[in-house]
Amino acid sequence: MKKLLDDPARAVEDSLAGFAAAHAGLVRVHGLDEPSGPLFVGRADGAVAGKVGVVSGGGSGHEPLHAGFVGDGMLDAAVPGAVFTSPTPDRVAAALRAADTGAGVLAVVKNYTGDVLNFETAVELAQAEGAEVATVVVDDDVAVEDSLYTAGRRGVAGTLAVEKIAGAAAVRGDSLDQVAAVAGRVVANVRSMGVALTACTVPAVGRPGFDLGDDEVEIGIGIHGEPGRRRVPMAPASEITRLLVDPVADDLGLAAGERVLLFVNGMGGTPSSELYVVYGRARRLLEERGVTVARSLVGSYVTSLDMQGASVTVLRLDEELEGLWDAPVRTVALHW
Amino acid sequence: MKKLLDDPARAVEDSLAGFAAAHAGLVRVHGLDEPSGPLFVGRADGAVAGKVGVVSGGGSGHEPLHAGFVGDGMLDAAVPGAVFTSPTPDRVAAALRAADTGAGVLAVVKNYTGDVLNFETAVELAQAEGAEVATVVVDDDVAVEDSLYTAGRRGVAGTLAVEKIAGAAAVRGDSLDQVAAVAGRVVANVRSMGVALTACTVPAVGRPGFDLGDDEVEIGIGIHGEPGRRRVPMAPASEITRLLVDPVADDLGLAAGERVLLFVNGMGGTPSSELYVVYGRARRLLEERGVTVARSLVGSYVTSLDMQGASVTVLRLDEELEGLWDAPVRTVALHW
Incomplete structure (x- = not known):
């Protein structure tokens, strides 16, 4: 294997550190340094008051998905897991919290068993804390019905369109129900x-x-x-x-x-x-x-x-x- | 070899056809269809009257350089050659002509023997037609002094900075001499x-x-x-x-x-x-x-x-x- 990495076990963290330094005007990577909270990528300017938050995440290795889509008009936070591994519920919950300014949060989840499960746990946690959270599951891959990682169709590149359009609906001032509905319409199409x-x-x-x-x-x-x-x-x-x-x-x-x-x-x-x-x-x-x-x-x-x-x-x-x-x-x- | 191509001999033209169709709002690829003039990439909205034109080009295979940098604030035209092969002087001359609205044109050339020669021929042609053309040669690669393709240092990724900054100087309203001077300052640094x-x-x-x-x-x-x-x-x-x-x-x-x-x-x-x-x-x-x-x-x-x-x-x-x-x-x- 020839890759431009130092420690393969720290590939995700090292890459995110570079990403954070290169784009400090756009994003802030939380939880990189110890002692610190869970790892997630938020906006440099924080959540936008009164706007529905839009959060996504999943295993790393698909960059720029999702961290590259954090910013005005798209995601408020992105949650990276290890390479090809779902992010843990505590990371997802931290991102949901950061994106919530009272108008609720939409979680965009690619349809993989681990992602669906970990987001579900995190959403329940956030809801128990009083947040309004809706979830949309993306399953755009027509190739196979089930797979190693999935029950039902997999979520792949169509996720970008869901994140872009949900993000724009949130900026437009849609309610959480409305943002979730338009995201669902993207998934359906x-x-x-x-x-x-x-x-x-x-x-x-x-x-x-x-x-x-x-x-x-x-x-x-x-x-x-x-x-x-x-x-x-x-x-x-x-x-x-x-x-x-x-x-x-x-x-x-x-x-x-x-x-x-x-x-x-x-x-x-x-x-x-x-x-x-x-x-x-x-x-x-x-x-x-x-x-x-x-x-x-x-x-x-x-x-x-x-x-x-x-x-x-x-x-x-x-x-x-x-x-x-x-x-x-x-x-x-x-x-x- | 596994590549997503049809006819390897038409790789550049097929790719440019897709590029033109995908970005019709930004660029126009001239000379793709027969009968037609020489192949080059211009702006969809044509040259900007009164502004110094900025043109670059070189062998294909380095995308998005140069065609991906055609547009507001950067290049007015880009000239692709065959893969790793300098564009012919007729292509370069056509691009210089398209970018010239009377304020002159700066040609940004990577320091390869073929590029330097073919741009030189094209610039002489354009000058004979009455255009004011200045040239800046980029040689940012510190690795080797001469190479298979070069006398002196090669022009590599620093070319992007020259094109970006020269393009901005042209938009600012600089004269041809001023745009050439600032481009030269980028090359020097x-x-x-x-x-x-x-x-x-x-x-x-x-x-x-x-x-x-x-x-x-x-x-x-x-x-x-x-x-x-x-x-x-x-x-x-x-x-x-x-x-x-x-x-x-x-x-x-x-x-x-x-x-x-x-x-x-x-x-x-x-x-x-x-x-x-x-x-x-x-x-x-x-x-x-x-x-x-x-x-x-x-x-x-x-x-x-x-x-x-x-x-x-x-x-x-x-x-x-x-x-x-x-x-x-x-x-x-x-x-x-």
Whole structure:
């Protein structure tokens, strides 16, 4: 394993320390130094009084998800776990507390057994303390119904859209019920599917998580390297993109005349030049269905460490979701 | 080779087509379809009347450099060549023409023999047509004095700082001489050095550009995978970072009390979590010298296809450069 790390056991903390120092104007990382409270990433300027808080989190290794989305118009706090490991309930509870100024908090949870359980425990704790907390579970991955880590579908890159749009609804002044409702509407209308060209290497393990031949790829890969639908021989980008777009569009039941956000996401080790090739192919496939790609995002936002590969996420838009997507956002990783 | 491409020979054009479609509000890619003129990337809204134009370009494979920096506050046009190959003079000349509204154009050129030659030819052509054109050559890489591609030092990630600051000076209303002078001041005060953990694979070649053992890294790597200073055994991030920061800081002659921009750049295949570890280590090394890290940038901006690795760039700041760095920028890859 060759990685730019010191102690693999402290990879998350060392990275967060650099992140905090580089972006002190935007974020504050709580709990890095001892003695201190639980580890989570909050806004440098603290929670916004009167606004519904929006909090997310999960295992590390998917950066910039979630810490890179803390800031105006998106998340109030993000909770990192160890690499590919759910954050503990005390961390989640601390983040919920920090994001709560009395208007309630929405917790955005990717559908993994550990995340769902730990967030549930933390939410109960926060509620027992008097906070109003609602939860939305993201399960956008159409690849598999259950997996090593999940009952039901996995939450993957579509999570970004849920966080962005819920964050914008909160800024707009929506109540907790309203923010939760719009987040739920995103979940109902977003689907994703990914492909791995290589496996990723968890620092503390030191070797790739699975073997993939020099001439095969894994279609429907999960963001922890968990198995997808099937392995196929390496093929041109057009063919691979079709294997991602078709299941996504079919599952969404996209009809001619609809408008969508098309998000092509890199898994961490794939250069942006290749992501744009996939984007161009995916866009054409959607247009062949009569679908209008009204909004676009291309980049490595929901990653799997150093994995090479990409995912395609499609969100069905309506006027409200489009407006909330367009609303200003100012975070480390998303800014417009 | 596993890459998300269709025809490796059309990798640049296919990628640019996706880029153009994804960012139609910001950029326009000229010359993609036949019959058409030379290939270059301009602003969607065209050149800004009365403003000095700023143009850059070079071989592809370093994305988002340069096309990702086209837009308000940075470049007016970018000229892509084939992968790791200088753009032809006709492309450069077309970009210079597009960026010229009568106030003159600054060409930002990375110091590679082919780039220098082809830009020179294009600049002469544009001048013969009556345009005022100045050139600044970036040679920030302290690793080697000459290389396979270069007489003198290579231009690497410091180019981003030159483009950002020259672009801001042009927006401020500086004359061509003034924009060229401030760009020259950035070149005089910026230094970089990189490390490769893996080689990159040029699509049309199909295999890694060099062999690097499972337990060694190349210190002082160039952005085309050309050799650096030496190979060393893989080491913790702190040690590797010192091998990058010390030559950069020494060459700059940084003194206690100075303020700098610290830019940790990913080579394309390295996840941001590792870049933040390097950033944290580099920052501490600079602080140990009494230097203040006043501005920061962390991300994969000047890449070498899928290479794993990172570079450290340090720019000595003064009040003017700091203000120009902070000035608003709105491009695909940089936005604040």
